[in-house]
Amino acid sequence: MSGPLQLLYTRRFFPLFITQFLGAFNDNLFKNALLILITYHIAEKAQMDPALMVTAIAGIFIFPFFLFSATAGQIADKHEKSRLIKMVKVAEIIIMLIASLGFYFIAIDLLKTGTYLLLFVLFLMGTQSTFFGPLKYSILPDHLTEQELVGGNGLIEAATFIAILLGTIVGGLLILTDQGIMLVSLMIITLAVIGWITSRAIPHSPPAAPNLHVKYNVIKETWNIMDFARKNRSVYLSIIGISWFWFVGATFLSQFAPYAKFHFAGNEEVVTLFLAVFSIGIAVGSLLCHKLTGGEVDARYVPAGTLGMSIFIIDIFIASPDLITAETLANMELIGFSAFLNSGTNLRILFDLFAVAVCGGIYIVPLYAIMQARCEKSHRARTIASNNVLNALFMVVSAIAIAIMLQLSFTTPLIFISLAIVNGFVFFVIRKLTRERIAELNELKDNINNKQ
Numbered sequence: 001m002s003g004p005l006q007l008l009y010t011r012r013f014f015p016l017f018i019t020q021f022l023g024a025f026n027d028n029l030f031k032n033a034l035l036i037l038i039t040y041h042i043a044e045k046a047q048m049d050p051a052l053m054v055t056a057i058a059g060i061f062i063f064p065f066f067l068f069s070a071t072a073g074q075i076a077d078k079h080e081k082s083r084l085i086k087m088v089k090v091a092e093i094i095i096m097l098i099a100s101l102g103f104y105f106i107a108i109d110l111l112k113t114g115t116y117l118l119l120f121v122l123f124l125m126g127t128q129s130t131f132f133g134p135l136k137y138s139i140l141p142d143h144l145t146e147q148e149l150v151g152g153n154g155l156i157e158a159a160t161f162i163a164i165l166l167g168t169i170v171g172g173l174l175i176l177t178d179q180g181i182m183l184v185s186l187m188i189i190t191l192a193v194i195g196w197i198t199s200r201a202i203p204h205s206p207p208a209a210p211n212l213h214v215k216y217n218v219i220k221e222t223w224n225i226m227d228f229a230r231k232n233r234s235v236y237l238s239i240i241g242i243s244w245f246w247f248v249g250a251t252f253l254s255q256f257a258p259y260a261k262f263h264f265a266g267n268e269e270v271v272t273l274f275l276a277v278f279s280i281g282i283a284v285g286s287l288l289c290h291k292l293t294g295g296e297v298d299a300r301y302v303p304a305g306t307l308g309m310s311i312f313i314i315d316i317f318i319a320s321p322d323l324i325t326a327e328t329l330a331n332m333e334l335i336g337f338s339a340f341l342n343s344g345t346n347l348r349i350l351f352d353l354f355a356v357a358v359c360g361g362i363y364i365v366p367l368y369a370i371m372q373a374r375c376e377k378s379h380r381a382r383t384i385a386s387n388n389v390l391n392a393l394f395m396v397v398s399a400i401a402i403a404i405m406l407q408l409s410f411t412t413p414l415i416f417i418s419l420a421i422v423n424g425f426v427f428f429v430i431r432k433l434t435r436e437r438i439a440e441l442n443e444l445k446d447n448i449n450n451k452q
Contacts, residue, residue, distance in 0.1 A: 004151025004290045012143035013152060015201035019085065020136050021159045022195040023092065026188055027125055028167030030099060031061065033175040033184045034118055037106065040176060046111040053115075058399070060119055064126035065392035069134075070221035071214065073385025076134040077378065078212040081142070081205040088132045089196035095124045096192045100185035107181045133388050138381040141372045142205040146297055149369040151290035157365055158283035165279035169272060209378040222389060228379055229386040235375045238367040239387045241302065243394040244426055245364045248309065250398040251419055252278060252356075259412040263321045264346065267334035274353060281354040285361020292362065297369045299430070305363030306427040312355040313420035319348050320413040 007013040038053045076084060099121040105114030136156070144152045174180045174187070215221050230236045256274040260266035285305070292301050324332075340346050375383040405415050 004148070004155050004287065007144070007148060007152055007155060011201060012203050013155075015198050015203075016085075016136065016139065016143075017155060017159060018198045019089065019195050019202065020132075020156060021163050022191050022198065023089075023129075023132065024160050024163035025167040025170075026092070026096070026191040026195070027129065028164045029171040029184070029191070030096075030125065030167075030188050031057065031122070032168045032171035033180075034122065036172050036175050037181075038115065042106065042111050042115055046115065048115070056119065057122060060122045061126040061129075062392050062395060064123060064130045065388050066222070067218060068127055068130045069385040069389045069392075070218060070225050070382075071216060072131040072388075073134045073225055073382035074212060074214045074221065075131070076138055076381030076385075077209040078207055078214060079210075080207050081135050081139045081381075082199075082202040085132070085135050085139070085199050085202055086196065088128055088135065089192070089199045091128050092125075092192040093189065093196060095121055095128060096188040098124070099188055103181045103185045130388065134381040134384040137368065137372060137384045138208070139202070139205050141377075141380065143203060146373050147295040149297055149373055150293050150295055150365060153368045153372075154286040154289045154361075154365045157286040157361065157368070161279040161282040161286075165276055168275060172268075172272075208380055212378075222386075225379075225382045225386040226389065229375075229383050232375060232383075235371050235383060238299075238371040238374075239383075239390055241367045241430065242364060242371070242387055243390040244423075245360060245367075246391045247394040247398045248360065248419060248423065249282075250395040251402060251415065252353075254399070254402060255412045255415060259320075261329070261334070262324050262326075263412065264340060265324055265329060265332050265334050266340055267336055269337040270335070270340050273337055273340065273350070277350050277354050278357045281357025282361045282364075284354075285358035285363075286365050287361075288358070289362055289365040293366065297366070297373045299366050299370060302363055302366055303427055303431040305359045305361075306423060306430055308359030309356050309363065310420045310423045310427060312352045312359065313416050313423070316349055316352045316356070317413045317417040317420065319345055319352065320416075321345070323411050 008017065035054060035057055038048070038057070042048065042053075099118060102114045102117035102121055105111075105117060107114075140152055140156070141149060170187075171184065174183050177183070229239060253275070256278075257271050260270040260274060264270060289301070371383065371387060372380065402415060405418065410418070
């Protein structure tokens with residue numbers, strides 16, 4: 001066994017890998033089960049606006065990242081990380097027990113009580129993810145060498161997107177079956193318990209800043225961690241780059257459903273196909289990074305990943321069918337997975353979507369490695385927390401930008417081409433910064449050689 005996969009045979013990586021995979025799977029299983037339950041069962045019976053509720057689901061989950069990231073980063077830097085991870089996983093078990101109570105209320109037709117409790121659970125899950133993120137990414141450099149960081153991050157990112165895919169599919173498929181509520185309840189509790197068990201095998205990691213005094217002024221401390229990250233140019237630019245990736249990813253994920261329905265007359269099977277191709281592409285690109293870079297922590301392939309994303313997004317725009325109006329769709333039978341694959345144009349679009357995702361994986365993994373390796377060790381978790389704040393902000397901006405474009409009657413392909421154009425500007429900025437970094441490294445090497 002060679003390459004990053006050999007890390008899966010080590011105790012310093014495998015327990016963390018499984019723990020984070022199960023956590024991401026559980027998050028997305030619960031979120032999609034709740035979304036489907038509200039959209040197809042609760043909204044009409046409880047006289048709720050499904051569009052408003054779906055928007056609330058997205059907002060409630062992401063809000064804790066703004067609220068608690070600064071505190072999470074401080075706590076992760078101050079204390080031993082493996083112990084904190086165990087505590088976070090215990091919290092997940094408690095949260096999932098509360099979720100099961102919410103599902104029980106739904107099952108006995110206490111719809112509003114159950115819905116509001118499940119939305120509160122969603123907030124708690126967002127909070128738990130807020131505290132787990134800095135721990136997950138800051139503990140990696142403690143247990144991996146710098147040459148293993150790219151491969152380790154590649155495996156983490158690949159597993160995360162596969163977990164998102166599987167959790168979304170399983171949650172959607174199970175929840176509306178006859179015993180769906182009971183099955184989902186049992187599954188989320190079981191996954192949380194297994195995640196706690198695997199977390200107990202994560203090796204000890206010494207606290208990075210044991211004398212740190214944790215401060216709880218949210219606004220001030222969020223500003224402080226952002227300001228500290230800005231002082232390290234390569235780290236801060238990596239954070240901006242990572243956040244842009246999540247902007248692109250959030251845009252694609254939000255548009256799969258309308259794109260499938262209004263341009264291909266596709267049903268939920270086609271939406272799932274888009275999600276599957278995109279998630280697998282990210283995983284493939286993430287795993288390719290170690291081979292491309294040889295394990296070196298640098299950004300030389302990041303511009304290529306950016307350019308590749310724009311090229312293949314442009315081809316998606318060119319190949320996309322015209323908009324199908326709602327009136328026309330009313331008289332059509334939506335096509336499924338098999339019928340969609342019968343078209344050569346559709347296969348071309350699937351290839352483009354896969355290629356965009358592969359380029360995204362190649363783009364994102366080195367940036368995570370740079371952020372971890374180049375930041376100050378005593379501030380590593382707080383730096384990652386600042387990254388989480390910006391990631392969340394960029395995803396919110398993505399949602400706002402899409403809302404504005406939809407108000408201006410943009411179709412999904414027009415949204416994609418707008419994204420490709422902006423991403424083109426990002427390519428030129430990143431290429432310039434990468435060249436500057438290479439020049440700095442060459443100058444440093446020359447100075448060392450001259451001194452020798």
